Amino acid sequence: MVEIQVHEDGCRGCRMCVDICPTTVFEYDEEKRICVVRHQEDCIACLSCAYLCPSGALAHANFHTVKNFYRDLAFCEKMERFL
């Protein structure tokens, strides 16, 4: 199952993750004024929330990363020699 971590110190409570999530994984906590993970089991790992979060306060683990195009991989392999 996908694991989602919200960095509470970083979250500004903008609710963008709540709005973008297609499977209503997040909820806004009125008391703490931050977003919280309510239904982690519903996460499909589209990663839209992580891309959208202005504070970079969301981190995902244990998910399937889409296969990138081969040319990018070949390019990265070459670049690794220099890094």
Next chain:
Amino acid sequence: MTELAATRASLQETMSFLGAIASGIEEAIGESANGISYLAGKRLGMKLSEKVEKTDDLLQALESVRRVLQENSCLWHFEPFQMHDRPEMIELTESGEEVNLVFRDCMIRQSLFRFGHQQKGSLCNMMFGFFAGALLNIMGRDSVLEIRHAGENACYKRLLIQKAGTKEVA
């Protein structure tokens, strides 16, 4: 670069090119581009599923579609998805049978991202056409594949298999 890697690189360049063409067509002819790519996808779906065994079971039909894609080396992995508050994977509605699908590896998404083209466009409609064609062959019924969310790492779609005699437009 090995021969296989060179072939894959060529194929992926072609997909990127196709992404650019699709994006250009959308600007040039507007929404008609969706109809063209839908029909192209439907024809492909019908052709590739010609010899697939017929069934009325939606999950079995989806398994057949997945197998058709794999056998034809198409990078279009998808899986049925059930949210926590949904009692069954397949929901029966007035329009027909509904199931939510998650698409993970998708060559269309990768093609579009390469040069920053928008999702939910005519190439995504080709996927809708592919499912419509394949499921028409396998189940003998019309279907609608609606994009609920197009994400960076996965897309979330609703598939509706229509009851005979009903019609829903995507």
